[in-house]
Amino acid sequence: MTQHIDDDIDWHAEIGAAARRLGGHVGPFLRETPLWRLPAAALGVEGAGEVWLKLEHLQTSGSFKARGMLNRLLAGDIPEAGVVVASGGNAGIATAAAARHLGVRCEVFLPGVSSEAKRQRLRALGAQVSVVGEVYADALAACLARQQATGALLTHAYDQVEVVAGAGTLGLEIERQAGAAPDAVLVSVGGGGLAGGLAAALAGRSRIVALEPEAAPTLFRAREAGEPVDVEVGGIAADSLGARRIGSLAWRIAQRHVQEALLLSDDAIRAAQQWLWREMKLAVEPAAALPLAALHSGAWRPAAGTATCLVICGANVDPATLG
Template identity: 50%
Template sequence: MTVTRDDVEAAAHRIAGRVRRTPVLRVSPTLSLKLELLQHAGSFKPRGAFNRLLVAKEQGALSGQGIVTASGGNAGLAGAYAARELGVPARIFVPMTAPATKVARLRTLDADVVQIGSEYAEAYEAAVAEAERTGALLLHAYDQPEVVAGQGTIGLELLAEAEFDTVLVAVGGGGLVGGIATALGDRAQVVGIEPESAPTLARTLDAGELVDVQVGGVAADSLGARRFGALAFEAVRANGVRSVLVSDDSIVAARDELWREYQLAVEHGAAVAYAALQSGAYRPAAGERVVAIICGANTDLSTIG
């Protein structure tokens, strides 16, 4: 199945009033920051979660069994938030390595939290088994059409809010970059930014097919998908998205600078797009207008320097 711009536009209509239209901060004539860290539940992911749940509700597939999802944290928070708003239960499977701040916040959203395994992939296997056993709706963190289309609504907002040539997007499983690329099409260049320690898109593009990738590093809790999403892979190939890699040190430095210069408290995964600029891993051409997506705020504030 392919996600289209029509799907993204339908998602924007469906989730209107349930998600925040996040602001764009213009920090220089050629650089803007899309502040998706201000979204409900602290990341961009409620866009896709609401779209998935609302489509299921329209189809009569959202039952009293509620939803089940697997997450390093943010997709779980989004699913729990959307489920609570729609009045259904949520069971969230997270790896044992998930940050304590995200696990604690999941419980404040009335979610049933199950910690299992050391990586997202193990939590996902458990979530699939639970959905099959109970009949609950499976919400995938990044590889469902409704999820990709929902994340793409950020691209539609950008077209209405800013003038730009390039969008830098953090990459984990690919739902965000795939959705934005679909929304923008040939209207702008989309570049995926990912940690050197979790080069899921880069290795997939190199191979020309979906492959499993060893992941780790400071941003693994949010950008630690072993395998790129099939839907997102179609979108990035169709729209010429490329990958740029950044080091863990540059991610930490960018995160600190976002706090120091703009008072933006972000998680490591949300700093990778900015890190590409600050480290020189991505060098804009003269006059190139760039938007960096700042996509998540769920972090331990004591770790920001």
């Protein structure tokens, strides 16, 4: 059944179109990432029920972003100037990887908060890299100016229909792999493209729990204010979750289909990141550890007999920092 989540975008159709576009690139570029179904105790969590880990950090380019960025590039013609994107790192890496896959030019604008590991990865992919300002908003302003000057295709990190729809294909993949939608999905939020895509894909079938660092509460503050607002951002996950304002598309979806928004401390995020490495040998960036941090800290407690899916969203981390 078609889900009309807002007045002018048929997300059921958009996500279906994205799945069809991307389907021909699974293998040559995209990967179907594993879904681990574990008893809660295997993750150090009290209580009954299953916890599913969607290992999307094993996706091409090291994050879920590859889905949305490739969908954006495939959805229309790419000009001779190529593509341009502003990013804390992951969206840029995904855009650069998709551009190389399709044989087009790519320019990426990064903020100063971006990690050196992500900068090196971008250069290895052949992207032209410019570091501008300190936070994502600074890089975005420079990116928009460059796009106006060159006519390159703008790929937004989280606030374009094709990008959100591409992220939504992750929800369809989880449901297909498991044979059913999970009762709850725990997902990290920066600009909200992933949470919005999952909420659109799983509307009416899964409870979506949006997770943010205390130092970057874009959705949480928007819900308090009743509208998107600018926030100060920082903390351990700022290079991935450093948007100053929730994306307009994610906000529209979230008002109807994101049931909870929770904040987590940097200490809890770091502890979960280290636990995933120490106990499961999963090398993930801080943004990917928020779902487990929500369980370990008690911010989210799965109900008995339910299935809770943790989206492990990115792996662009310097292994030396895992200790």
